[in-house]
Amino acid sequence: MTYNRRAYLNAAMDGVRRQICRDWEMIVLDGGSNDGSLPWLRRHLLPPERLIEFSDNPGPVALMNAGIQAARGAFIAFLEADDYWLPGYLEAMTQVFREGSLQWLSSGCIVIDGRGRVVNAIGAKGRWLRSPRRCSEEGKTVLPWENDPLLLKLTGRSQHGLLSMSMVRRSIFTEIGTFDPVYRWTAMEMDFICRLALARGRAAFGFVDKILGVRRHHAGQLTNVPGPWSWKAPVDWGADCVKTRRQKEFYTDLACYFSRHRDAIRGALKTERAPIQ
Numbered sequence: 001m002t003y004n005r006r007a008y009l010n011a012a013m014d015g016v017r018r019q020i021c022r023d024w025e026m027i028v029l030d031g032g033s034n035d036g037s038l039p040w041l042r043r044h045l046l047p048p049e050r051l052i053e054f055s056d057n058p059g060p061v062a063l064m065n066a067g068i069q070a071a072r073g074a075f076i077a078f079l080e081a082d083d084y085w086l087p088g089y090l091e092a093m094t095q096v097f098r099e100g101s102l103q104w105l106s107s108g109c110i111v112i113d114g115r116g117r118v119v120n121a122i123g124a125k126g127r128w129l130r131s132p133r134r135c136s137e138e139g140k141t142v143l144p145w146e147n148d149p150l151l152l153k154l155t156g157r158s159q160h161g162l163l164s165m166s167m168v169r170r171s172i173f174t175e176i177g178t179f180d181p182v183y184r185w186t187a188m189e190m191d192f193i194c195r196l197a198l199a200r201g202r203a204a205f206g207f208v209d210k211i212l213g214v215r216r217h218h219a220g221q222l223t224n225v226p227g228p229w230s231w232k233a234p235v236d237w238g239a240d241c242v243k244t245r246r247q248k249e250f251y252t253d254l255a256c257y258f259s260r261h262r263d264a265i266r267g268a269l270k271t272e273r274a275p276i277q
Helices: 006-017 037-044 060-070 089-098 132-137 149-155 171-176 188-200 245-260 262-271
Strands: 027-030 050-053 075-077 104-112 118-122 166-169 205-216
Touching (some): 006 037, 027 060, 060 188, 075 089, 089 104, 149 188, 149 262, 171 188, 245 262
Parallel strands (some): 104 205
Antiparallel strands (some): 075 166
16 A cells, blocks of 8 residues: 555565565555555556555555455455565464464564654564553654454553554455544554454464565654553543644544543553553
């Protein structure tokens, strides 16, 4: 998935092409880029790689759902253009999928900044190797679902890796539906995981405890918005930080998620202890 990420497209696509596992299809979904991405993609895509173009950026939910409809494989892996996979990603993930009945599988990854410096990592059991609190004190963005008490209660872990490091069994979309278009920019994976957990329970989720990809965190991202984050007062998050229309939509999505799952979140806060203090 990409929108105005021309500088990162080559790394993301090369990461797919260099996979040890060769049984894959690449579907590039562009939200209407105007930074030269589309001409570059048309020149560099290799058959049978496919490009699906949108005229104006409808947001990642619309792009992901279009990709799900277009995909033919048994497993669907999402990759945002900022990020890339290491060569063993698909092999490790599909092997675990084929050995059991998991529906959602995530892997470890390292997190780099816009200059390529390592700033964090997701390691054993899906936990951040450096705590969100420490990152917040150092001025780095901390997203709310990195310590989600509801996901902890429903699935056994407070978060399930990043979307770019997650793979889903395609058949589950027929059972519980695709990502809800009510969310335009964020929180859609949290909502989907909640629906999946309610339908299948904790046994639906798995984590490959290996560093299999790289997440790039840079200033141009929508989610690069300062906190403060608070599970007790989500509607007040970032009120002083909203400066653009898209940031307003970002916080609107978060408010929708917490409104929809408010009672369950309150119950989780009462019964579960956050894993990172």
